[in-house]
Amino acid sequence: MPKSKSNSQAKSNPGFKHDIVDRKYEGIKEKDYLQLLYLMKLTRSAENRVVKLYRQGKVVGGVYLGTGMEATAVGSAYALDRKKDDALFPLIRDLGAHFAFGQHPKVYFLQYLNRANSPTKGKDGNIHLSDSSKNIIGMISHLSAMIPPAVGWALALKMRGSKGVTMNYIGNGGSQVGDFHEGLNFASVRKAPFVLIIENNQYAYSTPNTLQYACEKLSDRAIAYGIPGYQIDGTNVLEVFETCWRAVQRARSGEGPTLIEAVSMRMRGHSEHDDHKYVPPHLLEEWAKKDPIRRYEAFLLEKGLMDEKSMTELDQRVEKEIDDAVQFAEDSPLPEPQTAAEGVYAD
Numbered sequence: 001m002p003k004s005k006s007n008s009q010a011k012s013n014p015g016f017k018h019d020i021v022d023r024k025y026e027g028i029k030e031k032d033y034l035q036l037l038y039l040m041k042l043t044r045s046a047e048n049r050v051v052k053l054y055r056q057g058k059v060v061g062g063v064y065l066g067t068g069m070e071a072t073a074v075g076s077a078y079a080l081d082r083k084k085d086d087a088l089f090p091l092i093r094d095l096g097a098h099f100a101f102g103q104h105p106k107v108y109f110l111q112y113l114n115r116a117n118s119p120t121k122g123k124d125g126n127i128h129l130s131d132s133s134k135n136i137i138g139m140i141s142h143l144s145a146m147i148p149p150a151v152g153w154a155l156a157l158k159m160r161g162s163k164g165v166t167m168n169y170i171g172n173g174g175s176q177v178g179d180f181h182e183g184l185n186f187a188s189v190r191k192a193p194f195v196l197i198i199e200n201n202q203y204a205y206s207t208p209n210t211l212q213y214a215c216e217k218l219s220d221r222a223i224a225y226g227i228p229g230y231q232i233d234g235t236n237v238l239e240v241f242e243t244c245w246r247a248v249q250r251a252r253s254g255e256g257p258t259l260i261e262a263v264s265m266r267m268r269g270h271s272e273h274d275d276h277k278y279v280p281p282h283l284l285e286e287w288a289k290k291d292p293i294r295r296y297e298a299f300l301l302e303k304g305l306m307d308e309k310s311m312t313e314l315d316q317r318v319e320k321e322i323d324d325a326v327q328f329a330e331d332s333p334l335p336e337p338q339t340a341a342e343g344v345y346a347d
């Protein structure tokens with residue numbers, strides 16, 4: 001039987017209306033153009049594969065995806081530099097940020113398959129994925145509770161004389177919780193090197209934005225903190241990268257935090273157990289036209305940086321990397337039962 005193809009192998013469409021302006025994007029070098037596509041494809045392909053493993057009964061617990069949001073996750077974290085002491089505090093939809101910050105796909109599969117050699121040693125599934133050896137700090141489930149510690153990390157960097165920057169993410173729903181205000185206010189007062197990305201994907205589980213907040217733009221809240229705030233197209237990886245790159249440079253030079261609201265759509269259910277029926281189909285159809293990967297592919301084809309052949313080769317490379325990563329994880333051991341209580345609490 002032929003191997004089934006993942007979405008990342010969908011035939012690229014040069015006629016796809018991409019609406020990405022071909023101009024000089026600050027911070028972007030020639031090599032970055034292709035790397036951004038590779039990272040978005042790697043993300044989607046990895047997530048599609050986890051769905052298959054879930055349906056095969058190999059994944060315990062929920063599967064959370066960032067389909068439609070890859071440009072936000074990849075473009076933002078790609079603006080960071082771990083060699084400069086930067087740190088990443090991602091959420092469940094930010095697999096692309098893990099990859100853009102240098103995490104290997106095999107770690108993602110080790111985590112979802114609860115293997116003993118995953119960073120959480122098989123004690124936590126899904127994307128509560130932490131890897132402090134890489135300055136990736138796993139999420140706290142209570143939404144927005146992660147913002148104050150992420151700001152604390154940023155402040156610690158500053159107090160130690162480091163030039164490192166901390167990037168953290170929050171959803172449109174999570175932005176309505178009190179810690180959002182406390183964290184961002186503290187970061188602003190102390191000029192912490194902190195960048196907060198609001199991933200506005202229209203829904204918080206089944207609750208639409210009309211029932212979440214009454215202001216026009218969430219980025220306008222930055223005015224109240226005396227910091228810059230930008231609302232950007234979260235499906236345009238170049239716009240996301242450039243805005244985040246500027247925010248990171250600003251933070252690195254001691255000028256303090258930035259709030260960035262990246263607007264996109266969560267194209268799947270909250271988790272794979274959620275059939276998404278509360279989203280009107282026309283909305284999904286409209287957002288499908290802004291698919292971040294297809295848009296960017298069409299842009300690169302038009303710009304002449306890729307052709308159909310190199311696109312196919314890239315898809316094959318991504319699929320091979322995902323195949324190898326899954327194989328590695330499936331060949332890895334499950335934790336021994338007697339280790340269940342080890343490492344659960346700090347020593």
Ligand SMILES: Cc1ncc(C[n+]2csc(CCOP(=O)(O)OP(=O)(O)O)c2C)c(N)n1
Nearest residue numbers: 093141142143171172173174201203204205
């Ligand atoms: C303080 C808090 N309240 C409720 C929940 C349960 N919960 C988990 S995810 C979620 C929806 C989050 O929506 P949003 O912040 O917009 O992020 P998205 O899932 O859309 O990326 C809710 C309500 C939680 N984790 N924390």
